[in-house]
Amino acid sequence: MNDAHFGERAALYALGALDGAESAALEAHLRVCAACAKLVGEAERDIDTIASLQTRRQAPQELTKRIERLLAPPPPQRMLWPRFAAIAAAFLIGVLPSAYLWERNRAMQDAVLSESAAMDRLAATAHHTASFRSSSGALAANVMYPPDGSWYVIVVRGASHALQVAWMHDGQQTMLGDTVPHGRVAMLYLPKSHRMEQLALMDGPRIVALAQLPY
Amino acid sequence: MARAPGDEEALAVAFAAHERWAFSRAYREYASLLYSVAYNVLHNGEDAQDCVADAIARVWRSPSAYSSERGSVRSFLVVCVRNEAISRQRSQNRRARLEERLAAMPVEHQELEAGDPIERDRVRSAFAKLPQDQRAALQLAFYDGKTHTEIAAELNAPLGTIKSRISLGLRKIAAILGSEGGDR
Numbered sequence: 001m002n003d004a005h006f007g008e009r010a011a012l013y014a015l016g017a018l019d020g021a022e023s024a025a026l027e028a029h030l031r032v033c034a035a036c037a038k039l040v041g042e043a044e045r046d047i048d049t050i051a052s053l054q055t056r057r058q059a060p061q062e063l064t065k066r067i068e069r070l071l072a073p074p075p076p077q078r079m080l081w082p083r084f085a086a087i088a089a090a091f092l093i094g095v096l097p098s099a100y101l102w103e104r105n106r107a108m109q110d111a112v113l114s115e116s117a118a119m120d121r122l123a124a125t126a127h128h129t130a131s132f133r134s135s136s137g138a139l140a141a142n143v144m145y146p147p148d149g150s151w152y153v154i155v156v157r158g159a160s161h162a163l164q165v166a167w168m169h170d171g172q173q174t175m176l177g178d179t180v181p182h183g184r185v186a187m188l189y190l191p192k193s194h195r196m197e198q199l200a201l202m203d204g205p206r207i208v209a210l211a212q213l214p215y
Numbered sequence: 216m217a218r219a220p221g222d223e224e225a226l227a228v229a230f231a232a233h234e235r236w237a238f239s240r241a242y243r244e245y246a247s248l249l250y251s252v253a254y255n256v257l258h259n260g261e262d263a264q265d266c267v268a269d270a271i272a273r274v275w276r277s278p279s280a281y282s283s284e285r286g287s288v289r290s291f292l293v294v295c296v297r298n299e300a301i302s303r304q305r306s307q308n309r310r311a312r313l314e315e316r317l318a319a320m321p322v323e324h325q326e327l328e329a330g331d332p333i334e335r336d337r338v339r340s341a342f343a344k345l346p347q348d349q350r351a352a353l354q355l356a357f358y359d360g361k362t363h364t365e366i367a368a369e370l371n372a373p374l375g376t377i378k379s380r381i382s383l384g385l386r387k388i389a390a391i392l393g394s395e396g397g398d399r
Contacts, residue, residue, distance in 0.1 A: 011382040016298035017356040017363045027280075034284040041286035046389030048290035050357065051297060052248065053338050053392065054255045059246035063264040067242050070272055071235055 005029070006036040014043035115182075118153040118189035121146070132156075132201055132209035141201060143211050149195030154179060156186040156201065163208065165190070168198040175202075223287070230288045233278040241288050242271060248289070249296045256300035256360060263300070270299040301360040341391040348372075349384030356381050 006026060012018045013026055030037055121127075125146050132141035141156040154165050156179050165188050167174040176199075179186035201209040229237035242249075249270075253263035274280050274295055281291050342350050348370075355366045367377045 008378045008382040011385045012356070012363050012378060014294050015356045015381065015385070016294075016301040016360065017366070017381065019362055019364060020302075031279050031282070034282070037282050037284035038286070041284065041290065043385065044285070044290035044294045045287055046385045047297065047357075048287065048293045049389045049392050050338065051252050051255070051293050055251060056247055057251045057254050059250040059267075060260065060264060063250060063267060064242075064246060066264070066268045067246075067271055068239070070268070070275060071239050071242070073235065 005033065006039050010036070010039040010043040011046070013040060014047050115187065115189065117191070118151075118187065121151050121189075122153060125151075128214070130211045130213050132199075132211040134201075134209035136208075139201070139209055141209055141211070143199055143213065145196075145213060147215055149192060149215065152188075152190040152192060152196065152199070154188040154190070154199070154201075157184060159186055161203075162186055164202040164204075166200045166202050166207075167196045168200050168210070169196070173200065173202075227283045227286070227288050231281055231283045237288075238271070238275055241292060245289050245292055249292055252293055252296050253300045256297060256304055262303065266300045266303055267296055270296045273299070304360050337392060341388045344391055345384050345387055349380045349387070352377055352380040353384035353388065 006013065006029070009018065009022075009026060013023060016023075018026065026036075030040060122144055127144045127146045130143050130145070132139065132143070134141075138158060139156065140158055141154065144153045144155075145151065156163060159179070159181070162178045162181055163186065164178050165176045167176055176190055177188050179188045179201075195213070195215055197213055199211045199213065200207045201211075226237055226241060230241060249267050250263055253266040253270075254260065257263050257266060270292075274292070280295075281288070285291055342354065345353065351370060352366055352372075355361045355369065356363070361369070363374060363377050363381065366381070367374045370377065372380075
């Protein structure tokens with residue numbers, strides 16, 4: 001039996017009478033040597049025989065609870081996907097509508113301010129009025145503007161949905177904005193710094209009406 | 216409660232396989248024994264509880280600590296707890312207090328703590344049957360938790376001799392107690 005094996009040290013190991021380093025080295029050997037495991041097992045039974053004859057005490061409940069907690073199966077791992085799904089659902093249910101309403105509220109506020117500014121301009125400033133002409137004739141729309149071209153108010157009646165306003169110049173279209181519906185009337189207020197000779201009402205890429213603006 | 220040999224084997228196999236139920240069952244069956252083993256070394260309830268809990272935790276977290284070649288799960292756990300208790304006793308430097316307690320006791324050695332007078336006499340009688348040199352070495356190892364190096368120094372004997380004395384003494388005393396048919 002070489003030094004790697006326990007030999008007489010089995011009893012010392014089982015008694016706890018070896019130094020820490022030697023004990024650790026033997027424990028490593030014990031994991032790979034069945035013969036020494038058997039030898040140590042015999043020494044352990046001898047220790048057990050003597051230890052069992054000592055005073056017996058009831059194990060405290062507190063200790064039993066500690067061991068039960070130690071050996072309890074781990075709680076099921078929370079899956080990331082349900083958590084992500086919950087966050088996504090909360091986002092869809094709560095955040096998006098809130099954002100939509102906030103955006104809508106902001107748009108309405110802008111529209112009210114825009115309307116207020118337009119009314120102020122129309123009441124306070126001398127202005128021209130030009131009509132949009134459409135091929136179908138179903139649309140009634142006007143544009144009011146001052147001689148200096150510093151602002152434009154476009155009012156559309158009878159449109160089922162918002163139309164876009166474009167400045168037609170030099171063979172090009174420059175999109176200026178969307179008319180904002182208010183009941184049966186849609187309106188757009190455009191503060192500008194230059195004169196625009198021709199405006200178009202667009203329904204997507206299609207021109208539905210044109211207005212000539214004389215100054 | 217006596218258990219069928221088949222149960223013992225099944226428990227050993229499951230314990231070696233690190234199955235949770237085997238650990239729970241082993242603890243439930245040996246709880247009082249393990250606590251007593253720790254208490255008899257540390258002489259303090261709280262320390263004994265910590266000791267048992269730490270020893271069980273260490274075994275639980277070391278799946279390869281026990282192999283079925285080792286035999287009895289019970290004996291394995293007893294030794295684990297006892298060695299943990301001895302280690303604590305050493306590291307916390309409680310020996311002086313322990314010796315004070317021992318000195319205050321009206322008996323020569325701690326083995327007389329055995330609760331049942333009959334069992335106490337059995338242990339005392341078994342130790343008495345050992346040759347004096349083996350008895351002294353084994354008592355220092357078992358009851359005082361001393362290392363073989365310390366025992367060799369205390370008994371002024373070579374390390375190899377001490378190893379032999381302890382090994383032989385342990386086998387003899389277990390054989391004496393076992394042959395007397397004690398019920399563990």
